[in-house]
Amino acid sequence: MTRVVDYGITKIAYRVIVRNLEDHYITVSTDERVVFTGYKVSDEEADKLVLMRASWIVDKLELVSRGIDQNNEETVTGS
Secondary structure: OEEEEEEOOEEEEEEEEEOOOOOOEEEEOOOOOEEEEEOOOOHHHHHHHHHHOHHHHHHHHHHHHOOOOOOOOOEEEEO
16 A cells, blocks of 8 residues: 655655564665555554654655665665
């Protein structure tokens, strides 16, 4: 499922993957995709968790769009 949150004038689209994990993780990949992975939460809670990391997500999306991701891999944070 794909969701979108507003962060100022920026829209962050992210995909939700439910997995049996203890925490939630946000991944920004080199193809400019944002993925929220973790145990099942409500849509509102997922939006809240993504917005808590929105500044980090926007920074990483900018880096990968400019091709600055040095390892050419995914960037991951726990939330």
